[in-house]
Amino acid sequence: MQWKQLLTSAVGKKFVMGFTGLFLVLFLIVHCSINFCIFVPDHGKTFLEVAHFMGFNWIMHILELGLFVGIFAHIIQGWALTLQNRNKRPVQYAVSRRNQNSTWYSRSMGLLGTLIFIFLLVHWANFWAPNRYHMITGGKELNLFERMKSLFSHGWLVIFYLAGLFSLFWHLLHGFQSAFRTFGLDSGKYIPLIRGIGTAYSILVPVIFALMPVSIYFGWVS
Amino acid sequence: MNFTLKVWRQKDSGDPGHFETYPVTGILEDMSFLEMFDVLNERLIVEGKDPVAFDHDCREGICGMCSMYINGRAHGPMKATTTCQLFMRHFRDGETIVVEPWRAAPFPVVRDLVVDRSAFDRIIEAGGFISVNTGNAVDANTIPVEKDRAEAAFAAAACIGCGACAAACINSSALLFVASKVAHLSMLPQGFAERRSRVVQMVAQMDREGFGSCSNTRACEAECPKEISYSNIAKLNLEYLRASLSPQGPVVQKK
Numbered sequence A: 001m002q003w004k005q006l007l008t009s010a011v012g013k014k015f016v017m018g019f020t021g022l023f024l025v026l027f028l029i030v031h032c033s034i035n036f037c038i039f040v041p042d043h044g045k046t047f048l049e050v051a052h053f054m055g056f057n058w059i060m061h062i063l064e065l066g067l068f069v070g071i072f073a074h075i076i077q078g079w080a081l082t083l084q085n086r087n088k089r090p091v092q093y094a095v096s097r098r099n100q101n102s103t104w105y106s107r108s109m110g111l112l113g114t115l116i117f118i119f120l121l122v123h124w125a126n127f128w129a130p131n132r133y134h135m136i137t138g139g140k141e142l143n144l145f146e147r148m149k150s151l152f153s154h155g156w157l158v159i160f161y162l163a164g165l166f167s168l169f170w171h172l173l174h175g176f177q178s179a180f181r182t183f184g185l186d187s188g189k190y191i192p193l194i195r196g197i198g199t200a201y202s203i204l205v206p207v208i209f210a211l212m213p214v215s216i217y218f219g220w221v222s
Numbered sequence B: 001m002n003f004t005l006k007v008w009r010q011k012d013s014g015d016p017g018h019f020e021t022y023p024v025t026g027i028l029e030d031m032s033f034l035e036m037f038d039v040l041n042e043r044l045i046v047e048g049k050d051p052v053a054f055d056h057d058c059r060e061g062i063c064g065m066c067s068m069y070i071n072g073r074a075h076g077p078m079k080a081t082t083t084c085q086l087f088m089r090h091f092r093d094g095e096t097i098v099v100e101p102w103r104a105a106p107f108p109v110v111r112d113l114v115v116d117r118s119a120f121d122r123i124i125e126a127g128g129f130i131s132v133n134t135g136n137a138v139d140a141n142t143i144p145v146e147k148d149r150a151e152a153a154f155a156a157a158a159c160i161g162c163g164a165c166a167a168a169c170i171n172s173s174a175l176l177f178v179a180s181k182v183a184h185l186s187m188l189p190q191g192f193a194e195r196r197s198r199v200v201q202m203v204a205q206m207d208r209e210g211f212g213s214c215s216n217t218r219a220c221e222a223e224c225p226k227e228i229s230y231s232n233i234a235k236l237n238l239e240y241l242r243a244s245l246s247p248q249g250p251v252v253q254k255k
Ligand code: HEM
Pocket: A014, A015, A017, A018, A019, A020, A021, A022, A024, A025, A028, A074, A075, A076, A078, A079, A081, A082, A109, A110, A111, A112, A113, A114, A116, A117, A171, A172, A174, A175, A176, A178, A179, A180, A182, B214, B215, B216
């Protein structure tokens, strides 16, 4: 018992969740900063340049691999934890007033995560997979800016994206501070700091992401 | 006051159990929840029926023996209150009250509302102690302790081991209980000797007993009759990280 418990005990499994979760939090900052470039009024030139840099760069490919490992570790550990924890109470309470002792979203991380996962599958099918296919077969990226414009002309897809981001908002509202608590930092004088940054992050990141499909749908971006 | 009680009845751990409904009448508003059960049980005995088994001892909120999940809340609806200190004036006259035992795999029902909480004793055995040299008792004040540290340790030491945290937790995690013991013992110089092994061994025993992990929902803190702060869980997590990452390892004692 030298290293193993760091990943496999009740506390260790949460270290895995917290570590991969915070890694995803960092990734989302990068992702949404790049996407924000579509608002530069140059017909998507800046955006495409940055996207090209991300697509044709071996450092980025290694980071991308790490990202996939991180996402899947987070998802698999998240589902495993949810199922394991549920099995710890074979007989349920007949009456349970959980709303009086905790928030619904803190108790629904597995469900919210699953909704995010469904969103991710559609999102990958929309952008990542066709782009990769194009790069492998044609050696060139797709014009992602044009692809965004054509995809987000469909109202139902815009609504689907907004629903995915809404799930992300609730997941982060609990997840951000929860991860810091898992590492023992959301404590004492750090609490207001972490709660403040966590709430701001959980609102800002989904809102910035939501701005893209919405502004393209309403034709605010040229 | 009059109430309708829906009480969980279960002969032994093998019995699937069921709810029974009992009207209780003539309850005084200053009776405690357990005294209401005394009234009910006296009647059941006179009627030649089986009284409802429930745990209790001090009846003054300090021993941690009483339990009961009352109307969907551990120790009932009041904040910072054990069931023995819960008074009937906090309920509406004529109310139906549902009473269940703690529900968690590591707390098997022994009978009716009594559950076996010896899992907590085994967690304490795994590391909830300090080593003391034999010989003359040392004066407590010979070791200086910062005041805030002493106070935090003392607040954590208020845990009475009732199990409400695990009973209320959506994951049946006992981490608030474990964290209060770790925070209590590991913050004081007297507990430093076992600091690295304690946290790892207690969590390992918690896992073996079949408690879940913490999702930081804070239900434990809201239900704890001693208002143990869930900051202690952050302290435990940090202790765990420290112990596990120390180059010497957590130095776990072999059983
Ligand atoms: C980009 C998307 C995501 C981000 C940024 C993210 C972030 C986080 C963070 C920071 C935590 C807190 C970790 C902790 O409590 O220590 C967390 C917890 C969790 N995440 Fe995610 N997550 C994402 C996607 C997902 C997905 C797709 C799932 C799918 C199942 C998921 C399932 C969970 C679960 C179940 C927990 C709670 C674990 C627990 O407290 O017991 N997450 N997430």
